[in-house]
Amino acid sequence: PPAHSRSDWIGPPDKHSNLRPVIFYVPPEESALERRLREARQEAQASNQRFWARHNRAFRQEKEEFIYSRLKAKGLEMRDESGQKATLNAEEMADFYKDFLSKNFKKHLQYNRDWYKRNFRITFLMGQVALVRALRWLRRRKKNVEQ
Amino acid sequence: MSAARRCRPPRALAGLFVWRLRNTSVRQMPCQFVPLYHVANDRLITFQYFNFLKRMYVTQCNKDLSQRAKPKSDSAVSPFHELQQLDQEKKVVHKISPVSPVHQSWSETSSRNELREKKSAAETEDSVIPVGAESKEDRQWKEMKLRLDDLPGILARLSKIKLTALVVSTASAGFAMAPVPFELTRFLLASLGTGLASCAANSINQFFEVPFDSNMNRTKNRPLVRGQLSPLLAVCFAACCGIPGIALLTLGVNPLTGALGAFNIFLYTCCYTPLKRMSIANTWVGAVVGAVPPIMGWTAATGSLDAGALLLGGILYSWQFPHFNALSWGLREDYSRGGYCMMSVTHPGLCRRVALRHCLALIGLSTVAPVLDITTWTFPIISLPINLYISYLGFRFYRDADRSSSRKLFFCSLWHLPMLLLVMFTCKKSVLEKEDKGDLPGGSHERAMEIRLP
Numbered sequence A: 001p002p003a004h005s006r007s008d009w010i011g012p013p014d015k016h017s018n019l020r021p022v023i024f025y026v027p028p029e030e031s032a033l034e035r036r037l038r039e040a041r042q043e044a045q046a047s048n049q050r051f052w053a054r055h056n057r058a059f060r061q062e063k064e065e066f067i068y069s070r071l072k073a074k075g076l077e078m079r080d081e082s083g084q085k086a087t088l089n090a091e092e093m094a095d096f097y098k099d100f101l102s103k104n105f106k107k108h109l110q111y112n113r114d115w116y117k118r119n120f121r122i123t124f125l126m127g128q129v130a131l132v133r134a135l136r137w138l139r140r141r142k143k144n145v146e147q
Numbered sequence B: 001m002s003a004a005r006r007c008r009p010p011r012a013l014a015g016l017f018v019w020r021l022r023n024t025s026v027r028q029m030p031c032q033f034v035p036l037y038h039v040a041n042d043r044l045i046t047f048q049y050f051n052f053l054k055r056m057y058v059t060q061c062n063k064d065l066s067q068r069a070k071p072k073s074d075s076a077v078s079p080f081h082e083l084q085q086l087d088q089e090k091k092v093v094h095k096i097s098p099v100s101p102v103h104q105s106w107s108e109t110s111s112r113n114e115l116r117e118k119k120s121a122a123e124t125e126d127s128v129i130p131v132g133a134e135s136k137e138d139r140q141w142k143e144m145k146l147r148l149d150d151l152p153g154i155l156a157r158l159s160k161i162k163l164t165a166l167v168v169s170t171a172s173a174g175f176a177m178a179p180v181p182f183e184l185t186r187f188l189l190a191s192l193g194t195g196l197a198s199c200a201a202n203s204i205n206q207f208f209e210v211p212f213d214s215n216m217n218r219t220k221n222r223p224l225v226r227g228q229l230s231p232l233l234a235v236c237f238a239a240c241c242g243i244p245g246i247a248l249l250t251l252g253v254n255p256l257t258g259a260l261g262a263f264n265i266f267l268y269t270c271c272y273t274p275l276k277r278m279s280i281a282n283t284w285v286g287a288v289v290g291a292v293p294p295i296m297g298w299t300a301a302t303g304s305l306d307a308g309a310l311l312l313g314g315i316l317y318s319w320q321f322p323h324f325n326a327l328s329w330g331l332r333e334d335y336s337r338g339g340y341c342m343m344s345v346t347h348p349g350l351c352r353r354v355a356l357r358h359c360l361a362l363i364g365l366s367t368v369a370p371v372l373d374i375t376t377w378t379f380p381i382i383s384l385p386i387n388l389y390i391s392y393l394g395f396r397f398y399r400d401a402d403r404s405s406s407r408k409l410f411f412c413s414l415w416h417l418p419m420l421l422l423v424m425f426t427c428k429k430s431v432l433e434k435e436d437k438g439d440l441p442g443g444s445h446e447r448a449m450e451i452r453l454p
Helices: A032-074 A090-103 A105-146 B002-007 B011-023 B042-064 B079-084 B089-096 B106-112 B131-137 B151-158 B161-177 B184-208 B210-215 B231-253 B255-275 B282-302 B307-329 B332-338 B348-371 B378-400 B403-426 B431-436 B444-452
Strands: none
Touching (some): A032 A090, A032 B210, A032 B332, A090 A105, A105 B231, B161 B184, B161 B403, B184 B231, B184 B255, B307 B332, B307 B378, B348 B403
């Protein structure tokens, strides 16, 4: 984003985590409250990115391993004669999906709790910042009117 | 049309314009409200403005183009690497100018494009966003600034407007089926209140699910995921819809309907949404959420919870299962990766059994309707063909358990419900007849019409 921009910028989804990164604008006269909000958002973004990148990578890897082991059991190679990547049909993959979900269940529960807490906190801080800004704007308006 | 011709210029040109924009010392990126006096370089003002327009045209046209060809996957470096190299603006620029379409999985989206009107429990609304729009806009860095003219579209997507419309229509079906004279103002108030409550519930649902939505193909274009809206605004919108909606229902219609509306919002946002990630019981809770609107419609008309209301709710409740189970059958990979506990992933056999069971239950419930004096006996007879058909598809799904049978069942459920409700409405037993305790299969329809006129 341009160096002179005064707002946050959001980018295309990350290849690993599918989350969109945000570059936060740091205003020169940032208040303590606004700084807390920005840091909370940055922290949440980093944590989400870590979790999903790792999770998705693990999914892809385990999926590959599963396909490989199943194909081997069937006596097939990873690629058939035409060079196309061999895949299993949906029913065979279903076993893998079920397995993967149950394996990661606890991880997801923990992440959910984390995410909900962060989300509420960030939104609450946003509300506070918005309120403070609105009051400041009103006060300035009153001053202008008086002048 | 010149606008159409402007679509044709290679996308690289558009990227070039963007590059030019970046290199001028402009205060803010394409924003119509940019005060032009901020622009440092005077001679570039007009060029700047035209660039913006051109860019707008290109992106607008892309929105209308429906690109069916499978785009090649992007080989760009992960954006997170960019964060560390912010000072090197060139790097960011290079990422944008060779705009290549975003890789997308078409397995789900191609089928969804057919479902313009119908809506299924929040699953398909995102398909209508033409895929072409993503290929260009998705690959760019966007300013997180709310634009007022985009706001209606964003809010429509946030509130899942198509699903809301379906919910309101089931509520009006409930209202229409109630055995009382029809009151227009009451009907409109009830519909409006239900619609607002549904908007609020959907917004909160999206607010809760941002990181999960971004990881699933079906939902990755939602406004909060794309940063078009801040979470605070989403919550405020939900409050601005929910509170007036419930107030309207409680004060304008009756307290019972208001209470049901509030209960449904609570059930959807605080029970169903978290439960989706904890246990398969979420499907049953979700079915109740779907069953409440017709009950609300009925209580809005009569003011009390009768057996008829519960029957209508029961029909909607049973309908949810073949509908949702068939849909979720094709989304197993996304659900598994996203951490959603759905029957189709963890208990596939149960998934299909339940779908079939409830298809058959629909036949049973349709038969009960005349017993409760809601409709005449023509209703179970006329509705038998469509109920049998969906049960047949449910049986095929149960036996074959493959993608084609699940899709057939899903699409059938989409037209089955409106058809069933329509047949029910035409077979409605008129109020007069109920007093006579008579049963006139042929004449009931006309009598019902007479009663309904004020």
